[in-house]
Amino acid sequence: xxxxxxxxxxxxxxxxxxxxxxxxxxxxxxxxxxxxxxxxxxxxxxxxxxxxxxxxxxxxxxxxxxxxxxxxxxxxxxxxxxxxxxxxxxxxxxxxxxxxxxxxxxxxxxxxxxxxxxxxxxxxxxxxxxxxxxxxxxxxxxxxxxxxxxxxxxxxxxxxxxxxxxxxxxxxxxxxxxxxxxxxxxxxxxxxxxxxxxxxxxxxxxxxxxxxxxxxxxxxxxxxxxxxxxxxxxxxxxxxxxxxxxxxxxxxxxxxxxxxxxxxxxxxxxxxx
Amino acid sequence: xxxxxxxxxxxxxxxxxxxxxxxxxxxxxxxxxxxxxxxxxxxxxxxxxxxxxxxxxxxxxxxxxxxxxxxxxxxxxxxxxxxxxxxxxxxxxxxxxxxxxxxxxxxxxxxxxxxxxxxxxxxxxxxxxxxxxxxxxxxxxxxxxxxxxxxxxxxxxxxxxxxxxxxxxxxxxxxxxxxxxxxxxxxxxxxxxxxxxxxxxxxxxxxxxxxxxxxxxxxxxxxxxxxxxxxxxxxxxxxxxxxxxxxxxxxxxxxxxxxxxxxxxxxxxxxxxxxxxxxxxxxxxxxxxxxxxxxxxxxxxxxxxxxxxxxxxxxxxxxxxxxxxxxxxxxxxxxxxxxxxxxxxxxxxxxxxxxxxxxxxxxxxxxxxxxxxxxxxxxxxxxxxxxxxxxxxxxxxxxxxxxxxxxxxxxxxxxxxxxxxxxxxxxxxxxxxxxxxxxxxxxxxxxxxxxxxxxxxxxxxxxxxxxxxxxxxxxxxxxxxxxxxxxxxxxxxxxxxxxxxxxxxxxxxxxxxxxxxxxxxxxxxxxxxxxxxxxxxxxxxxxxxxxxxxxxxxxxxxxxxxxxxxxxxxxxxxxxxxxxxxxxxxxxxxxxxxxxxxxxxxxxxxxxxxxxxxxxxxxxxxxxxxxxxxxxxxxxxxxxxxxxx
Numbered sequence: 001x002x003x004x005x006x007x008x009x010x011x012x013x014x015x016x017x018x019x020x021x022x023x024x025x026x027x028x029x030x031x032x033x034x035x036x037x038x039x040x041x042x043x044x045x046x047x048x049x050x051x052x053x054x055x056x057x058x059x060x061x062x063x064x065x066x067x068x069x070x071x072x073x074x075x076x077x078x079x080x081x082x083x084x085x086x087x088x089x090x091x092x093x094x095x096x097x098x099x100x101x102x103x104x105x106x107x108x109x110x111x112x113x114x115x116x117x118x119x120x121x122x123x124x125x126x127x128x129x130x131x132x133x134x135x136x137x138x139x140x141x142x143x144x145x146x147x148x149x150x151x152x153x154x155x156x157x158x159x160x161x162x163x164x165x166x167x168x169x170x171x172x173x174x175x176x177x178x179x180x181x182x183x184x185x186x187x188x189x190x191x192x193x194x195x196x197x198x199x200x201x202x203x204x205x206x207x208x209x210x211x212x213x214x215x216x217x218x219x220x221x222x223x224x225x226x227x228x229x230x231x232x233x234x235x236x237x238x239x240x241x242x243x244x245x246x247x248x249x250x251x252x253x254x255x256x257x258x259x260x261x262x263x264x265x266x267x268x269x270x271x272x273x
Numbered sequence: 274x275x276x277x278x279x280x281x282x283x284x285x286x287x288x289x290x291x292x293x294x295x296x297x298x299x300x301x302x303x304x305x306x307x308x309x310x311x312x313x314x315x316x317x318x319x320x321x322x323x324x325x326x327x328x329x330x331x332x333x334x335x336x337x338x339x340x341x342x343x344x345x346x347x348x349x350x351x352x353x354x355x356x357x358x359x360x361x362x363x364x365x366x367x368x369x370x371x372x373x374x375x376x377x378x379x380x381x382x383x384x385x386x387x388x389x390x391x392x393x394x395x396x397x398x399x400x401x402x403x404x405x406x407x408x409x410x411x412x413x414x415x416x417x418x419x420x421x422x423x424x425x426x427x428x429x430x431x432x433x434x435x436x437x438x439x440x441x442x443x444x445x446x447x448x449x450x451x452x453x454x455x456x457x458x459x460x461x462x463x464x465x466x467x468x469x470x471x472x473x474x475x476x477x478x479x480x481x482x483x484x485x486x487x488x489x490x491x492x493x494x495x496x497x498x499x500x501x502x503x504x505x506x507x508x509x510x511x512x513x514x515x516x517x518x519x520x521x522x523x524x525x526x527x528x529x530x531x532x533x534x535x536x537x538x539x540x541x542x543x544x545x546x547x548x549x550x551x552x553x554x555x556x557x558x559x560x561x562x563x564x565x566x567x568x569x570x571x572x573x574x575x576x577x578x579x580x581x582x583x584x585x586x587x588x589x590x591x592x593x594x595x596x597x598x599x600x601x602x603x604x605x606x607x608x609x610x611x612x613x614x615x616x617x618x619x620x621x622x623x624x625x626x627x628x629x630x631x632x633x634x635x636x637x638x639x640x641x642x643x644x645x646x647x648x649x650x651x652x653x654x655x656x657x658x659x660x661x662x663x664x665x666x667x668x669x670x671x672x673x674x675x676x677x678x679x680x681x682x683x684x685x686x687x688x689x690x691x692x693x694x695x696x697x698x699x700x701x702x703x704x705x706x707x708x709x710x711x712x713x714x715x716x717x718x719x720x721x722x723x724x725x726x727x728x729x730x731x732x733x734x735x736x737x738x739x740x741x742x743x744x745x746x747x748x749x750x751x752x753x754x755x756x757x758x759x760x761x762x763x764x765x766x767x768x769x770x771x772x773x774x775x776x777x778x779x780x781x782x783x784x785x786x787x788x789x790x791x792x793x794x795x796x797x798x799x800x801x802x803x804x805x806x807x808x809x810x811x812x813x814x815x816x817x818x819x820x821x822x823x824x825x826x827x828x829x830x831x832x833x834x835x836x837x838x839x840x841x842x843x844x845x846x847x848x849x850x851x852x853x854x855x856x857x858x859x860x861x862x863x864x865x866x867x868x869x870x871x872x873x874x875x876x877x878x879x880x881x882x883x884x885x886x887x888x889x890x891x892x893x894x895x896x897x898x899x900x901x902x903x904x905x906x907x908x909x910x911x912x913x914x915x916x917x918x
């Protein structure tokens with residue numbers, strides 16, 4: 001699949017160039033550079049407070065870095081607000097679930113389609129012409145591509161707030177996918193899930209990355225080293241706002257500095273094997 | 274009813290021949306099946322059905338399927354499953370169905386024992402199962418699958434998708450036009466069509482061979498009693514590996530031509546049934562037990578007014594149902610009251626259960642408690658008991674409308690003779706009696722004698738000519754006073770309580786009767802929440818003194834009308850539920866007594882010893898493969914026995 005501006009797999013899709021982000025005098029990011037290629041799963045790991053979520057917020061536009069540049073598909077996007085970046089194809093999930101808990105699963109996912117709605121108030125109110133056609137298209141997309149993929153048929157009409165945590169995480173992924181993103185940022189999608197839910201979620205992430213229909217590039221922030229080392233193409237290690245390394249999982253596991261700063265001497269990442 | 278009333282099925286008629294005839298008759302005009310997919314019910318006409326079966330069948334022939342070859346199938350209920358079965362039969366093959374939740378060893382045993390050449394699986398999960406045993410089953414050549422999800426990285430040469438197989442079928446059609454019809458028209462009713470593995474409460478599964486004539490004559494006989502029409506709807510959601518589902522979807526479905534509906538996912542089957550509102554259904558007792566439990570729990574949850582309406586309406590319902598059971602006419606004022614009860618309660622409740630249009634609801638495959646039975650009749654649901662086994666194509670005895678006794682299973686279907694041997698064993702003779710067990714002449718010899726099928730069940734025929742099934746011969750217990758007693762009877766009574774998931778009654782030739790109880794985690798858990806009892810897990814909840822008290826009260830309720838010697842005197846709450854994955858239940862959820870007796874010997878010994886606890890130190894396995902070490906003390910408690918009045 002060809003991405004925005006005719007990108008091919010292997011081209012740089014997202015680039016952070018010497019990004020600095022300060023909160024007062026605290027440097028959350030002290031000159032971070034990242035290069036995400038199209039089609040890969042690029043994980044960001046690091047101890048708590050390393051600045052991983054800040055980095056995601058910079059990419060998605062919630063924070064504006066004081067210094068440095070962010071490029072998406074060759075285009076500098078520093079000054080774009082989040083909704084413009086969403087239109088460009090950047091979608092995300094949150095570390096703490098940010099769903100509308102009083103709405104149904106279906107409504108939450110539909111909300112993700114908002115940026116793809118073209119018809120106006122008039123035709124929407126009359127449900128005629130473009131609005132009708134559009135709604136049927138969106139319905140098909142949600143049902144065939146998202147609900148079927150994430151296996152949430154049984155909870156379609158359930159209120160999100162009533163669902164167990166693991167399913168809520170799945171719904172959040174569904175909403176992010178409704179944007180039909182080119183780049184998907186997943187902020188700790190596995191936190192708080194049980195073993196079975198982790199396996200399911202890892203499978204969905206791989207599906208979205210590999211299935212011909214999707215081929216979404218993924219930036220994954222995660223603490224579960226077993227999954228990170230299993231599914232990532234590259235792993236970026238962050239510590240107190242500084243990059244330690246950015247390499248393949250095999251190399252990262254061998255890196256003495258990473259072991260000292262984060263992984264510890266034990267083979268933490270082999271827990272799931 | 275004698276043999277001459279039976280509907281006659283021509284000896285050379287086969288399922289494929291009937292299939293061709295129906296497809297030709299209905300074509301594009303009629304919907305053969307529906308599947309709920311992507312949130313919408315999608316119709317499949319008889320023409321679509323025909324084309325899918327045709328090209329799949331030709332594809333299988335192209336891949337090397339010969340007449341008499343076996344094709345094993347596994348997967349949820351879905352159109353592709355039925356197409357695969359029909360395609361196999363049309364190519365002259367024999368269909369072997371596996372339960373969806375079969376463990377690896379069972380899959381391997383059945384595929385190997387049946388000499389299956391192909392395995393048709395639904396998606397990645399089934400393909401994985403197939404691939405992991407592929408090298409150990411030398412006769413298995415191909416694995417055919419239909420759901421592409423997760424299959425992108427599989428490139429083994431033995432894998433073929435249904436779409437690819439159908440493409441091969443189209444090529445075959447170009448090379449040999451008319452081959453499909455020619456093959457489907459071959460054969461006679463005496464050819465084997467199904468090789469069905471019985472769940473087996475005691476030993477390894479046995480493969481029963483059923484002919485086309487077996488299946489068709491059984492379906493015709495059932496339809497002669499309770500006719501269905503072409504316009505009827507049926508929901509197929511129970512495993513195809515269960516003979517009852519084959520009986521409805523294939524034997525009856527094909528002869529009548531009613532529409533078969535497939536739910537979206539097994540988890541939403543109940544909602545989907547409600548959307549369809551089927552006219553006929555056949556389910557094992559556990560489904561009905563589940564429904565009763567749901568209603569009882571919702572009742573406890575609802576408001577005062579609703580509870581009042583419910584209890585008044587059920588009172589009326591029970592009274593009218595009892596009059597009907599006694600074959601007495603219902604007085605006018607009761608008819609009016611019942612109509613009111615219908616408007617106020619029954620109608621809505623039936624709608625919620627998906628029973629609003631039901632004409633005949635059948636249950637079979639295991640014993641059903643009289644309480645459940647009366648419950649559904651009080652709702653105005655025409656629930657009937659079916660008795661039969663895989664070896665007689667599913668059914669030999671059934672209740673007739675207007676002649677229902679809840680402690681019997683009814684009278685033989687047309688063409689079937691029932692007799693009781695001197696030992697009290699039920700034997701049957703009919704055109705549906707199977708041909709024998711596959712590769713097991715010893716078992717065949719024991720089961721089939723002079724055309725009579727020896728069921729292994731004890732029973733008798735009552736004064737109205739109804740068959741009463743007492744229990745499996747080997748399960749019948751002898752009480753302290755020498756009388757025979759059926760543990761199943763007590764167990765089904767206990768299961769009427771919503772708090773009890775399973776019960777196991779012991780006491781053959783013993784001083785008194787004891788029981789091992791499995792609480793229903795959801796319902797009892799909810800009860801505990803309301804009582805503000807803290808618990809974290811099933812083992813902990815089951816051992817709470819309050820829960821023991823609750824279970825004791827439920828046992829006393831079941832003990833009520835029984836003679837003292839037949840009452841449960843001591844019981845234990847088990848730390849887990851019985852599970853087919855642990856071999857404690859069969860796939861159709863029948864208790865494997867010999868197995869549990871061996872496994873829980875310690876508990877049984879404690880129940881008959883002078884002790885009030887039993888120490889358990891064991892390992893249990895969770896569904897995701899994890900193991901947990903359980904060390905716990907189970908309490909042994911008494912149930913007070915009153916003397917006989």
